[in-house]
Amino acid sequence: MTGRPATGKTPIRSIRVPDGLWDAVRERAAAEDRTITEVIVTALHRYVSAPAPDRDAEQADREA
Secondary structure (H helix, E strand, C coil): CCCCCCCCCCCCCCCCCCHHHHHHHHHHHHHCCCCHHHHHHHHHHHHHHCCCCCHHHHHHHHHC
């Protein structure tokens, strides 16, 4: 699968993703007529918009 030509608007990034997850994302994105980039950018926006977790409380919950 080839991507769209570079537009020069945003830098190209490289990430490592397990094959099974990548395949599932590719299939779902295609079914939704979206690009993988759209899916990743949306997920990253949601991630940085959500409140940061309280790491100490999470650790205490795991140890309880």
